[in-house]
Amino acid sequence: KFLKSSATEFSHISQVVQQAALCWPRVSFSLRHNGQAVSEYPAVSSQRDRLFQVYGRQLVDAMREIAAERPGCRVLGFAVSPEQTRNSRSPQDLFVNSRAVKNATVAHAVYDGYATALAKGRHPLFVLFLEVDPHRVDVNVHPTKREVRFADQDLIHQVVRQGVREALGTAEASPTALSARAPWVMPGPTTGTGGREGYAPAERLAIERQGAQP
Numbered sequence: 001k002f003l004k005s006s007a008t009e010f011s012h013i014s015q016v017v018q019q020a021a022l023c024w025p026r027v028s029f030s031l032r033h034n035g036q037a038v039s040e041y042p043a044v045s046s047q048r049d050r051l052f053q054v055y056g057r058q059l060v061d062a063m064r065e066i067a068a069e070r071p072g073c074r075v076l077g078f079a080v081s082p083e084q085t086r087n088s089r090s091p092q093d094l095f096v097n098s099r100a101v102k103n104a105t106v107a108h109a110v111y112d113g114y115a116t117a118l119a120k121g122r123h124p125l126f127v128l129f130l131e132v133d134p135h136r137v138d139v140n141v142h143p144t145k146r147e148v149r150f151a152d153q154d155l156i157h158q159v160v161r162q163g164v165r166e167a168l169g170t171a172e173a174s175p176t177a178l179s180a181r182a183p184w185v186m187p188g189p190t191t192g193t194g195g196r197e198g199y200a201p202a203e204r205l206a207i208e209r210q211g212a213q214p
Contacts, residue, residue, distance in 0.1 A: 013031070014031060014039065017029055018039065019093070019095075019100040021039075021041040021050060021053070022050060022051070022093060022127060023095050023100070023129075025044050025045075025047055025049065025050035026043050026044070026045070028041065028042050028043045041053050041054070047076075048065075048078070051078060051127060055091065059080070062080045062083075062084035063078040063079060063080050063084075063125075063126075064078065064079060064168060065077075065078055065167060066126075066163040066164060067163065067166075067167075068160075068162050068163030070155060070158070070159045072132065072136065072152065072155065073130070073132050073152070073155055073156060074130070074131040074159075075128060075129070075160050076128070076129045076131075077127050077163075078127050078128075079110065079113075079124055079125070079126035079127075079128075079167060079168070080124060080125045082118060082168060082170075085118060085119065085125070086122065086125060087121055087123065088123060089123045089125075091125055091126075092110075092123075092124070093126070093127040093128070094106055094107075094128050094130065095128070095129045095130065096130045096131075096132060096137060096148055097130075097131060097137065098129075099145070099148075100146075101139075101148045102146055102147050103147060103148055103149075103150070103156075105150060105153045105156055106130065106156065106157075106160050108157065109156070109157040109158075109160035109161040109164070110128070110160060110161075110164055112161045113160070113161045113162075113163070113164025113168065113170065114164065114168065114170065115165070117168065117170055126164075128160070130156070130160070132150065132156070136150060136152055137149070137150055137151070138150075138151070
């Protein structure tokens with residue numbers, strides 16, 4: 001009695017498959033309905049390639065890569081340039097420790113990162129992957145586990161905002177920002193770095209010191 005219409009329930013299933021595909025680009029995903037292929041996401045080598053499969057070239061070409069880190073927190077992902085913001089909020093995907101969630105602190109940090117470059121009535125489109133110490137994240141603030149609360153909200157806000165500003169060029173370079181020039185990919189479920197799933201390979205990310213030459 002808690003199920004909605006078939007179309008609504010299938011849209012929820014599609015969303016779950018899409019979120020899993022975004023989180024694990026090195027894994028192939030296929031969704032079929034009534035004998036027909038609905039979604040096909042072959043395994044790829046980079047997160048950008050997966051975004052292209054899910055959202056198409058037009059959106060991905062408008063995105064800039066985000067990579068920033070501070071002790072206890074790392075953010076990786078993509079956000080559109082200020083010129084490509086829209087009057088809708090889709091997509092605004094957030095994954096915390098490989099789980100698709102919503103969080104007001106992260107959303108606010110993204111908007112804050114655009115600063116005055118974001119026109120009134122426009123919204124940034126982004127796909128972010130946040131890695132935080134699991135013991136510093138409360139996943140029990142929502143019945144369906146769709147929302148999380150961070151113990152270090154100020155830290156999370158700062159690193160996400162800085163990452164966005166670095167990517168968009170709306171702030172000075174930070175010594176804690178990570179270079180986003182090299183393609184990166186979230187490791188597969190069995191290939192986590194250092195025993196913790198979800199981190200990008202360290203060899204693909206070089207710490208960029210303030211004032212360092214590219």
